[in-house]
Amino acid sequence: MSKLNDNGTNGVANHVMQTYGRWPVAMVKGEGVWLYDDKGKQYLDFTAGIAVTGLGHAHPKIAEVIARQASTLLHCSNLFHIPSQMELAGKLVELSCCDQVFFCNSGAEAIEGSIKMARRYAHKNYGPEKHEIITFEHSFHGRTLGALTATCQQKYQEGFAPLVPGFHYAQSGDLESVKSFLSPEKTCAVLLEPVQGEGGVRPFDKQFLMNLRKLCDENGVLLIFDEVQTGVGRTGTFFAYEQLGVEPDIIALAKGLANGVPIGAVLAKQHVADVMVPGTHASTFGGNPLATAAGVATVEILLQEGILAHVREMGAYLVDKLQTLVGKYFVAQEVRGMGLLVGLSLDRPAGDVIKACLEKGLLLTVAGGNAVRFTPPLIVEKEHIDQAVSIVEQTLVELYQPV
Numbered sequence: 434m435s436k437l438n439d440n441g442t443n444g445v446a447n448h449v450m451q452t453y454g455r456w457p458v459a460m461v462k463g464e465g466v467w468l469y470d471d472k473g474k475q476y477l478d479f480t481a482g483i484a485v486t487g488l489g490h491a492h493p494k495i496a497e498v499i500a501r502q503a504s505t506l507l508h509c510s511n512l513f514h515i516p517s518q519m520e521l522a523g524k525l526v527e528l529s530c531c532d533q534v535f536f537c538n539s540g541a542e543a544i545e546g547s548i549k550m551a552r553r554y555a556h557k558n559y560g561p562e563k564h565e566i567i568t569f570e571h572s573f574h575g576r577t578l579g580a581l582t583a584t585c586q587q588k589y590q591e592g593f594a595p596l597v598p599g600f601h602y603a604q605s606g607d608l609e610s611v612k613s614f615l616s617p618e619k620t621c622a623v624l625l626e627p628v629q630g631e632g633g634v635r636p637f638d639k640q641f642l643m644n645l646r647k648l649c650d651e652n653g654v655l656l657i658f659d660e661v662q663t664g665v666g667r668t669g670t671f672f673a674y675e676q677l678g679v680e681p682d683i684i685a686l687a688k689g690l691a692n693g694v695p696i697g698a699v700l701a702k703q704h705v706a707d708v709m710v711p712g713t714h715a716s717t718f719g720g721n722p723l724a725t726a727a728g729v730a731t732v733e734i735l736l737q738e739g740i741l742a743h744v745r746e747m748g749a750y751l752v753d754k755l756q757t758l759v760g761k762y763f764v765a766q767e768v769r770g771m772g773l774l775v776g777l778s779l780d781r782p783a784g785d786v787i788k789a790c791l792e793k794g795l796l797l798t799v800a801g802g803n804a805v806r807f808t809p810p811l812i813v814e815k816e817h818i819d820q821a822v823s824i825v826e827q828t829l830v831e832l833y834q835p836v
């Protein structure tokens with residue numbers, strides 16, 4: 434048994450499977466936009482647990498709801514009605530263009546549910562030939578086999594063949610490329626992230642999406658939006674699609690929906706949801722009392738406290754500040770994003786910048802290899818953004834020369 438020192442495990446034998454490249458740091462506490470490691474070091478968290486804890490860490494109202502629910506009823510199974518599940522579904526329907534909600538536990542599961550729904554809808558309405566799905570280069574939809582197949586990035590798929598049949602990959606933002614794969618007899622759905630997150634923070638063009646919607650309608654093809662990362666206020670509206678002039682038929686949600694309690698959801702328009710009858714899909718934990726109570730509280734706080742407008746203001750502020758680095762440092766190429774899902778693309782892999790910022794107490798993530806991704810809690814204030822951008826700038830000065 435190996436004893437690991439100096440790598441964040443504090444000498445404890447580590448039997449956790451090595452599927453993550455972890456920093457040598459163990460986080461033990463959080464408060465608002467701050468995280469603390471086991472040595473007491475403070476970090477400004479511009480990851481929010483990879484776009485999850487939108488309301489910040491240890492939000493007192495969420496903590497209270499979780500504690501109350503834990504001492505009342507944690508779990509009872511979907512053999513029974515769950516009042517908080519119905520309440521959360523009602524809120525999501527009210528906020529969206531959809532009519533029905535299926536709850537699961539993660540983003541990948543929400544994608545699996547979306548794929549199943551789209552295939553079953555096409556199967557019932559047109560027949561089994563119409564089962565193909567088009568996704569886009571640079572996409573990321575999760576790690577289960579269906580979601581992994583939908584993910585058009587070879588590095589994630591390597592070693593897992595054979596993947597799920599019936600997927601095609603189009604060039605991002607290129608309608609002709611979509612048309613080259615789309616067939617009215619065979620295509621059942623097009624799936625995309627309104628802003629590609631893991632693939633490098635790449636927003637889709639509004640006009641492209643409007644043309645795509647039209648193309649889908651003309652061919653009996655469903656449009657699925659993966660809003661796992663962009664949803665729940667991250668882009669400044671509850672759903673990113675609200676800013677894009679199109680309505681999807683199916684929406685996958687997860688990440689921020691319960692501020693850190695695992696949850697996923699598939700939202701669908703009525704005619705799509707109608708094909709899902711008892712026995713067609715299920716999840717033991719999906720939408721359990723704990724997760725959905727936390728989800729209800731998260732959505733309420735987000736809306737009641739005016740956080741969506743705050744995200745738009747802070748997002749614009751962050752973009753403006755980062756823009757000053759482009760042109761000043763030769764490595765900094767472009768600022769992209771929507772709301773508080775923002776990327777600063779570099780002319781090289783972003784890992785060195787992320788590492789140096791971590792050492793300086795700022796947490797960031799890499800997206801698409803070359804982009805530094807900023808996904809702070811949605812409650813972030815200007816002073817935190819000033820501090821974060823100043824640490825990034827200091828890092829660029831130290832690592833690279835100004836122009």
Ligand SMILES: Cc1ncc(COP(=O)(O)O)c(C=O)c1O
Nearest residue numbers: 539540541573574575630661662
């Ligand atoms: C857009 C998108 N879809 C799906 C997923 C998969 O979510 P999960 O890790 O909860 O399975 C992610 C995760 O990063 C994501 O960003």
